[in-house]
Amino acid sequence: xxxxxxxxxxxxxxxxxxxxxxxxxxxxxxxMQHAIESNPLKGFIECVPAYASLTVYFNDKISAxxxxxxxxxxxxxxxxxxxxxxxxxxxxxxxxPVCYDPSLGFDLPWVSNHLNISEEEIISLHSSIAYRVxxxxxxxxxxxxxxxxxxxxxxxxxxxxxxxxxxxxxxAGKQTGIYPAEVxxxxxxxxxxxxxxxxxxxEPCCFLKAGDLVHFKSISLxxxxxxx
Amino acid sequence: MSITVIxxxxxxxxxxxxxxxxxxxxxxxxxxxxxxSASIANRIxxxxxxDALLECTLHGTEILFNKTTLFxxxxxxxxxxxxxxxxxxxxLIKVVAGSTLxxxxxxxxxRSYVAFAGGLKIDAELGSASTxxxxxxxxxxxxxxxxxxxxxxKHQIHHLEKSKDIVINEHGxxxxxxxxxxxxxxxxxxxxxxxxxAGPEWDAFDEKSQHQLFNKTFTxxxxxxxxxxxxxxxxxxxxxxxxxxxxxxxxxIIQVTNQGNPIVLMADAxxxxxxxxxxxxxxxxxxxxxxxxPGQKIVFKEVGGHDTN
Numbered sequence: 257x258x259x260x261x262x263x264x265x266x267x268x269x270x271x272x273x274x275x276x277x278x279x280x281x282x283x284x285x286x287x288m289q290h291a292i293e294s295n296p297l298k299g300f301i302e303c304v305p306a307y308a309s310l311t312v313y314f315n316d317k318i319s320a321x322x323x324x325x326x327x328x329x330x331x332x333x334x335x336x337x338x339x340x341x342x343x344x345x346x347x348x349x350x351x352x353p354v355c356y357d358p359s360l361g362f363d364l365p366w367v368s369n370h371l372n373i374s375e376e377e378i379i380s381l382h383s384s385i386a387y388r389v390x391x392x393x394x395x396x397x398x399x400x401x402x403x404x405x406x407x408x409x410x411x412x413x414x415x416x417x418x419x420x421x422x423x424x425x426x427x428a429g430k431q432t433g434i435y436p437a438e439v440x441x442x443x444x445x446x447x448x449x450x451x452x453x454x455x456x457x458x459e460p461c462c463f464l465k466a467g468d469l470v471h472f473k474s475i476s477l478x479x480x481x482x483x484x
Numbered sequence: 485m486s487i488t489v490i491x492x493x494x495x496x497x498x499x500x501x502x503x504x505x506x507x508x509x510x511x512x513x514x515x516x517x518x519x520x521s522a523s524i525a526n527r528i529x530x531x532x533x534x535d536a537l538l539e540c541t542l543h544g545t546e547i548l549f550n551k552t553t554l555f556x557x558x559x560x561x562x563x564x565x566x567x568x569x570x571x572x573x574x575x576l577i578k579v580v581a582g583s584t585l586x587x588x589x590x591x592x593x594x595r596s597y598v599a600f601a602g603g604l605k606i607d608a609e610l611g612s613a614s615t616x617x618x619x620x621x622x623x624x625x626x627x628x629x630x631x632x633x634x635x636x637x638k639h640q641i642h643h644l645e646k647s648k649d650i651v652i653n654e655h656g657x658x659x660x661x662x663x664x665x666x667x668x669x670x671x672x673x674x675x676x677x678x679x680x681x682a683g684p685e686w687d688a689f690d691e692k693s694q695h696q697l698f699n700k701t702f703t704x705x706x707x708x709x710x711x712x713x714x715x716x717x718x719x720x721x722x723x724x725x726x727x728x729x730x731x732x733x734x735x736x737i738i739q740v741t742n743q744g745n746p747i748v749l750m751a752d753a754x755x756x757x758x759x760x761x762x763x764x765x766x767x768x769x770x771x772x773x774x775x776x777x778p779g780q781k782i783v784f785k786e787v788g789g790h791d792t793n
Contacts, residue, residue: 264683
């Protein structure tokens, strides 16, 4: 794997495991995050996992050179664990209820038309497998999840929607995500979850984290409305 | 102890040194754009660097002091008066109840920091008082300040040594003789030079773009805010068009859009981005850049080697 280590700030260093989106690379990222957080470097502030890279923020109690050296050491000692896949099998799956009613998943008819797959089939495909949360970003609490069944792949909207409602479950490319706030967005909305993905008053503030496994469960509009 | 916002001016908000520890959930660091000036204003007041204070962009802000208060201003972008009388930045000032601080237009700088002895009393959200309006987190209900808002102050530090010499004048305020030993302050010039290093994707840019970054003048666009400064100038291009896998970004990163426009990420930068990064600004100079207003001309001065592994 072509490993790259570089600074993005005087106090932040990124270790990049791959230049492609893959579940394997993301496992390296999360494994490394756990290793660092359970045995933090002197001066450690926080880790930011992304698809295929981990960024470590630190203060001036440690030099950038020392951080690099320690990251290499972590990498050397953990890569065997990742290869053997021990973490992958211990994962619990989080069930997220989704109502795929077209009144909430308002792009479902268009997606069905465009892909030439029935709405029922889209729902069944989307809720058929467990997705990996690669990272949280874009806005607080937005999970980037994959990998979408190939039949559901389609490009983003040409023109983003101005307002996507909170809880909207959407797809784009090889990915699926959930909008944690009402914002403009370019993904195709196929359903909505009644669960809150981000709540600044809760601990933790985010419902999901990078490395989690997620399974969507189809619920009816009646059940959706029972969540307050 | 409190202050009342009479006018918010161009934009005023509560900030501190940022919200750390939540970037993995997509929450930006935020905090003061010019960390150096914010810290200086707090230190003059005997506060901790991280205490909550006001960030006022350009001019127009008016503040009413409801009780006798010690305060200080640092940064730029405005000149200041108390009860109509000009006052200096970087001084410890005592005002009597009913006094008014006003920020007036000034040709230099962009952001002034008003710190109050004891600090603003703001409940931290996700560990910080800094205002992040995009997600309504921190500050005053997650919003920029409006006329009429009252902000409480923490208990004043009565024993602040450098305030003891202050004599209140006939205008209702007094200035301490205290002067800092040495200041190396950010200084905005006609063309401001910003120290910069090659960024993570430096090698992916063509030679012409690499040359232009460090040899051409860029202008800060009007489409600039606390998230990032868009730069006008030569368009920068990659050797070959490539899609990057999104990865962490932070303030000081110079990313280049598909159209070739450079954007410098600032305090409210999102946590993850997908644009190639041609450069990154040295941390200390992010404060200097924060004092550059739209229309300001800047050049990037290359320091150190290429840090791209």
